[in-house]
Structures are given as C-alpha cells and as structure tokens.
Amino acid sequence: MTALGLLYPGHFAEDDYARIEQLLGSDIRVDLVHTDVGEDAHRVEVLRQIGTPERLAKGVEQLRLSGAEAVVWACTSGGFVHGWEGAQEQVRSLAVTAGLPASSTSFAFVHAAKEVGAARVAVGAPYPEDVSGLFAEFLRTGGIEVSAVHSSGSVTAAEVGAWGEDEVLALARAADTPDADAVLLPDTALHTAAHLPDLEKELGKPVLTANQVTVWEGLRLADRRVNAPGLGALFTREPIVQV
Structure with missing residues (x-):
C-alpha cells in the first residue's frame, strides 16, 4: 500500500x-x-x-x-x-x-508537462488575468514555453467548484492553440477527474489538470x-x- x-x-x-x-x-x-x-x-x-x-x-x-x-x-x-x-x-x-x-x-504542473514531452503549453485558467499571468511566469521559469493564456476571470474557488463538464470543456477549447503540445487547467477547485478522456479526445493532445x-x-x-x-x-x- x-x-x-x-x-x-x-x-x-x-x-x-x-x-x-x-x-x-x-x-x-x-x-x-x-x-x-x-x-x-x-x-x-x-x-x-x-x-x-x-x-x-x-x-x-x-x-x-x-x-x-x-x-x-x-x-x-x-x-x-x-x-x-x-x-x-x-x-x-x-x-x-x-x-x-x-x-x-505548482511544481507538479512543471514536472508533468516534462513527463508528457510538452515543451510548449497553453493555459486555461479560471483565475483573473493577473493571477493567470503569474502562473504562466512560473511555468516559464520552470523551462516550459507558454503559447497562450486564457483567463475566465472567476473571482472565487466556490464559483469554479460549481462548474460542470460543459464549462471545463469550454475553458480547455478556449485555451488551446495549434502549436501547444498540451493544455494545462490549473486550480484544484476545478472538477476534472471525470472529464479527462473527453478533454483529450476533444483536443487531441494531453490535458493536465490540477x-x-x-x-x-x-x-x-x-x-x-x-x-x-x-x-x-x-x-x-x-x-x-x-x-
């Protein structure tokens, strides 16, 4: 065990x-x-x-x-x-x-991106733009190129925790770019465990969630x-x- x-x-x-x-x-x-x-x-x-x-x-x-x-x-x-x-x-x-x-x-995202061979990623963040920007900066410091950052602007974790599959898929789609090797969805308040196969099928690439x-x-x-x-x-x- x-x-x-x-x-x-x-x-x-x-x-x-x-x-x-x-x-x-x-x-x-x-x-x-x-x-x-x-x-x-x-x-x-x-x-x-x-x-x-x-x-x-x-x-x-x-x-x-x-x-x-x-x-x-x-x-x-x-x-x-x-x-x-x-x-x-x-x-x-x-x-x-x-x-x-x-x-x-935070470090898990850097290590996981490298694990799946993603040198360049797109970020779909539930956060406001300033907070999302800090995450992108963190990834870059860790050696991960960030092709794009999409922010939903949610102001609380409670709001994010109420999202369902439709909202999660919409966030991932909005974030994705053709040159991204993977899409990252930060925030451990976001329900994603049930949606991972559908997310990756939809985007055709690895999706890493918090x-x-x-x-x-x-x-x-x-x-x-x-x-x-x-x-x-x-x-x-x-x-x-x-x-």
Whole structure:
C-alpha cells in the first residue's frame, strides 16, 4: 500500500480525489487533510496567505498519523503566487515540518508537462488575468514555453467548484492553440477527474489538470508508477527520457 498525503484548502472539488483513487485501481491510498482558506478570493494578496507555514503545519500531523509516504500542497495558486523561489521555500518548509518528501501542485504542473514531452503549453485558467499571468511566469521559469493564456476571470474557488463538464470543456477549447503540445487547467477547485478522456479526445493532445497532476506528483515522490488510462496521457505514457 502506498499512501499519499494531500493538504487541500477548503471544500471545493475534493471528491475528485476519491474518483482518482478509484481510477488508479491499485494499492494506492489518497489521504486528504483540509486546510483553512480564510477569505475565498482569487486575489494575489489573499492567495499568498492560503499556504502560510502555520496553516500547512496544522494539517501535517494528521497526515503523518495516516502513514503518508509523501505530502503535496494541493493548491496551484497558493504556490505560484510566491514565485519560483518562494514556492520552493514553501515546499522545503513543508518537507521539514512533515519529515517527508514534499511538493506542490505548482511544481507538479512543471514536472508533468516534462513527463508528457510538452515543451510548449497553453493555459486555461479560471483565475483573473493577473493571477493567470503569474502562473504562466512560473511555468516559464520552470523551462516550459507558454503559447497562450486564457483567463475566465472567476473571482472565487466556490464559483469554479460549481462548474460542470460543459464549462471545463469550454475553458480547455478556449485555451488551446495549434502549436501547444498540451493544455494545462490549473486550480484544484476545478472538477476534472471525470472529464479527462473527453478533454483529450476533444483536443487531441494531453490535458493536465490540477487534481490529476497533484496525485501524480505524490506518486512520483513515492517512486510509484501506475497505469491508469482513465486519468489521461499523464498516467499512460512511458516516461520521457531527458537528454
């Protein structure tokens, strides 16, 4: 049994993780601990407070007791708004507090894009334009070219959490560009686990979503590979050999 520990802010799309755990179809357990959100707003100054060491530390002990082998901060915007160095420090602090390998959804997107061989990506973000721009900047710092950024302008995670398949597909279509190797849909408040096969069939390329890459990142930290076609190309491809 491999146990993954995720620190997830609030209650928006946490049912995605139960679905992902089921689709993995193996001895994988995904343990979720909810952290305090404070104000629900897609504003930079608010997002920088979501992932403070104090808030994350409150959930760490519960994950330790669950037997987690790795911990991931399951919040995209709560990582990249700190910039590359700030997000690295956030993860280092989390690893020290947990005594476990640690990462975040922001870094998961960079690692996952490289895993599927996507040197150039298009971003469909539920956030306002300024927040979306910070995500694109984060990706570029991580060595990923961004061909286009589409922002839906949603101001709260609660709004995004209420979206269904039609809204998710519309976001992906609006973001895609012919030269993009993959389409990225950030925000762990977005329900996507049930829609991954349809998204990739519609666009004809890998689609990476926040909750999907978060679990994949936890498995990567735990040194586990799982073939799960229902979770998209990220979970079916052979690893890309970097030369």
